Amino acid sequence: MSDILDLGGRVAFVTGAGQGVGRQIALHLAAHNAGGVAVNDFVLERAEKVVEEIRAAGGKALAVQADVTNLDSVKAAVAKTEEAFGKVGVLVNNAGNAGATPHADARKPFWETGPEAWNSFIGVNFYGVVNCTSACIPGMIERGAPGRIITIISEASRYGDVGLEVYAGAKAGAAGFMRATARALGRYHITANCVAIAATLTPAIEARLKADPERYKKMMNNYVIRRPGQPTDIANMALFLASDASSWVTGQTYGVNGGFTFGL
Structure with a gap:
């Protein structure tokens, strides 16, 4: 039986892939016949460790350091990927949270801060998506074969979490950008x-929840499936959207959230 999730040798570029969800997405794509996976991270050493994992499993991978908030840095990383493997066919915009260098006031109420703190969220979660998408689109079009762009957002953008107002707005902006991009690029397949x-057990989240069992219990009361997400849960959906199994799906947002929110 053929693998409907086979990527057919498409080259993948995954941002923020040195740990957590991004790492698992990179591993998933590599295991399903990616022509090469560019593992991007702000910290090169983290990316290199994931590359070692992929290569040990028989896949092709390359570590590419880049700050996704800097367009020139992103373009250089994409060029390095293309030189090694060919044009990018799958882009996964995963880098997020408060960015590689969060502002000291990023977690304060937004009305008590200013643009420097807000940009910790807007820079990586919105401009990072715009930068990476812009850098990869020309190659996808030139390649002349189906391309896939997948952006990891947060249920904060749909639910509206208190204390995450600017983050929620940046993620919602990324979702709107994806919908418009879908319309613009449909003609190129x-x-x-x-x-x-929603709450996913990345290393940082897991450590935070283990340190506060009561917070963990209270949080899980908001989930129909009463467990936090695992990086594999997210990677499974990303793989589906990267494959030909999703060839007639575009401009959509899929909630992988344990029933934290429901949507039509």
Whole structure:
């Protein structure tokens, strides 16, 4: 039986892939016949460790350091990927949270801060998506084969979490950008979709929840499936959207959230 999730040798570029959700997405894509996976991270050493994992499993991978908030840095990383593997056919915009260098006031109420703190969220979660998408689109079009753009957003953008107002706005902006991009690129057989995630056991979240069992218990009361997400849960959806199994799906947002929110 053929693998409907086979990527057919498409080259993948995954941002923020040195750990957590991005790492698992990179591993998933590599295991399903990616022609090469560019593992991007702000910290090169993290990316290199993931590359070692992929190569040990028989896949092709390359570590590419880049700050996604800097367009020139992104373009250089994409050029390095193209030189090694060919044009990018799958882009996963995963880098997020408060960016590589969060502002000291990023977690304060937004009305008590200013643009420097807000940009911790807007820079990586919105401009990072715009930069990476812009850098990869020309190659996808030139390649002349189906392309896939997948952006990892947050349920904060749909639910509206208190204390995450600017983050929620940036993620919602990324989702709107993906919908417009989907309309613009459909003629080239390039799809663009979002995956909206909720509490997922990345290393940072896991450590935080283990340190506060009561907070963990209270949080899980908000989930129909009473467990936090695992990076594999998110990677499964990203793989589907990267494959030909999703060839007639574009401009959509899929909630992978344990029932934290429901949507039509």
